[in-house]
Amino acid sequence: MSYLIATLVALVLFGPGVSGKTVTGLFGSEAARQEKGQFITKFMYQGGSGLCVCRLDNSALAAEKESRLLLYQDMMDSDLDDLSCHERLSKAHFTVRLNQEEHNQTIPRQAFPTAWQVLYADRHTCEEGAVIPSHSDLRFTVLLFNADSAGNPLDHFSAEEAGLHGFYFLLLLAYFIACCIYIQPLYQALKKGGPMHTVLKVLTTALALQGCSALCNYIHLARYSRDGTGIPLMGSLAEFWDMVSQVSMLYMLLSLCMGWTLSRGRKPQSRPLQWEQSPASTAVAVGGVVTQAVLLLWEQYSDSESEHHSYHVQQSVAGLLLIALRVGLALLLASILYQIISTERSTLKRDFYLCFAKGCFLWFLCHPVLVLMSVVFNEHQKEKVVTIGVILCQSISMVVLYQLFLSRSLYWEVSSLSSVSLPLTMSRTNHRGRY
CATH class of the missing domain: 1.20.1070 (Rhopdopsin 7-helix transmembrane proteins)
Structure with missing residues (x-):
């Protein structure tokens, strides 16, 4: 039993982590091309005053790469996988052009809790076979908020986590x-x-x-x-x-x-x-x-x-x-x-x-x-x-x-x-x- 418990400790503590609703990482052109839009996170908005905030460390590089954040409302992964690259990018309900250090995107009022996916894309995403310039990847921080009890977008909990x-x-x-x-x-x-x-x-x-x-x-x-x-x-x-x-x-x-x-x-x-x-x-x-x-x-x-x-x-x-x-x-x-x-x-x-x-x-x-x-x-x-x-x-x-x-x-x-x-x-x- 002691060997089994030791194995459980190692696998649980050193296994893959989960992404929170404050997501940090790198926007990569290569990853965006392979996935037809780099998956960032998923969040379930409810009620009104939902907010998506994106912060960048290098806004000039983001503008040069024509970087953008894509938000999809209530779309299954299978629905997006069946689309071509250009169709997939055009299906986004909101497109946020990343040319500043911080961008705020308000989410319209939800009649009932709805899952939203956040993807990243740039001008190299759908250029199959083209050489991607050797730019460094973009470091980002994405914050997703629901409305709190006072109606302000300050609640990090997704709808399925509330309570x-x-x-x-x-x-x-x-x-x-x-x-x-x-x-x-x-x-x-x-x-x-x-x-x-x-x-x-x-x-x-x-x-x-x-x-x-x-x-x-x-x-x-x-x-x-x-x-x-x-x-x-x-x-x-x-x-x-x-x-x-x-x-x-x-x-x-x-x-x-x-x-x-x-x-x-x-x-x-x-x-x-x-x-x-x-x-x-x-x-x-x-x-x-x-x-x-x-x-x-x-x-x-x-x-x-x-x-x-x-x-x-x-x-x-x-x-x-x-x-x-x-x-x-x-x-x-x-x-x-x-x-x-x-x-x-x-x-x-x-x-x-x-x-x-x-x-x-x-x-x-x-x-x-x-x-x-x-x-x-x-x-x-x-x-x-x-x-x-x-x-x-x-x-x-x-x-x-x-x-x-x-x-x-x-x-x-x-x-x-x-x-x-x-x-x-x-x-x-x-x-x-x-x-």
């Missing part, structure tokens, strides 16, 4: 309040140990990692709201902590269910769903974890323009395989738990298994279900619905599992162990003789 900053603030507030309330009993349970000590440690670690991911996202978006760039390292760390939390939870759930099933012939029926370190169960758990980790990394980097979100709606091959993996694992655990429940006579034990199943299925199926439900939402709402929904559902799933394993009555009936080894039990001396 995420406030969500992470409320999530962190909820984590802080819950931590203040439950940290002491949880610490006592972990300190006492018991048969579910490893499960509680993994649950605590996964929940703490989700909190770290939320904190990093909040810091990144707080900075982003001021400069449109944010702290990309924080965004990458947020994705990394979330991925580690995901693989930790998967390893725990597979170890509990598969370990009990593979060793059911020699494990006492009074002690089901406990961590099993047999080679077969470990191999199954590690295989599932590695597969999910590879698909998570592939999904994160399959689209270099995607923002720092841990859950994406785009229908990439990696995303579809990840959804299929989660559905398949949910079906696998459902078959295992069905076998357990169908042979169990105790009502309390069946309730324990059913509650455990609810927590597992909520954790596995929330992403596939929300992606399926997102088709009914508008384009600018899909990413937010999936991101917010999955984080909330998986947090609820962890709370359900916490409540289950820390419950004294059901936990006692399922484990049938001495009160000496149970966390959060009654006094040892007062109740030792009752069981």
